[in-house]
Amino acid sequence: MAAVTAPAPATVSGTGQNPHPLLDNNEEKNSVVVKVGMVGDSQIGKTSLMVKYVEGSFDEDYIQTLGVNFMEKTISVRRTTITFSIWDLGGQREFVNMLPLVCNDAVAILFMFDLSRKATLNSVKEWYRQARGFNKTAIPFLIGTKYDLFASLPHDEQEEITKQAKRFAKAMHAGLVFCSTAASINVQKIFKIILAKAFDLKCVIPEIDAVGEPIIQYIDV
Template structure:
């Protein structure tokens, strides 16, 4: 299906092998018709944006509204990607983006993670967070609101 990429992420937690099936829906409007299929039975919905492109954060509002039409119970997670590039931006720009992302996450009742797939920053923590929420497991990760570090806010 055009605009859809299926992936699998496997975690091993205390000897248990947990497989996540990820439906990655493209961020353009041509992917709109895939939203009902991708969201219908999801246990978590990851709303991802490029930390280096504020317009991608602004588009999260639209995708959130569309996804919630099809699934009101999935765990919402807001993820800022490409953190490794983001930390190279001037501090005032970082502060503006962090503030806006935290405001969006609060409005969405979502946990906020800043991540980098290239450097494996917070990637596994996101999936462990989903597991903790789904199975009511202890979550020991601390909030991190320090500018210049990968944000985790819940």
């Protein structure tokens, strides 16, 4: 199934012309594909997050992504069928030539790092630079994985990583979410926020800002 970019947010007016696909009250059901790219260093949990969201399962046995993984999940919102087309790039540098496959036509790109390994956060700068070379319009998100391990770190380390992640997210104009696939923390919320951002819909997920908590920041970015 070919990926398509999200339509520009519509202005709902009294005339009823050009209704937004998610707000259309016609009986005909719309279908939209939302392509989501996932990039970041190896062994940070990209594949685990994708599998957890699509299949609802978590496998502790790490299977290294060689090249690109691809999965789809279809949901219904109002009268629209939405298929998330999720593309996961292996984190080894030899796969960087496949970056266009993951980034081209993506509606959103998740720049991911392991909250328990600060070096993977520092790598985000280069991933962001390269990905933006192929797609300047995708909605960026900075996603910190393995929050369950992060929560056991000393408070000063948590504070340092959280501050740096917030700085990076601000510079990227990106939403920021800390998640845990193993503990099922914020996995579903990431994709709900993507949907809201892609189609300019109101999102009622509360933001979380405090150090040591599973951060969620997406408003005014």
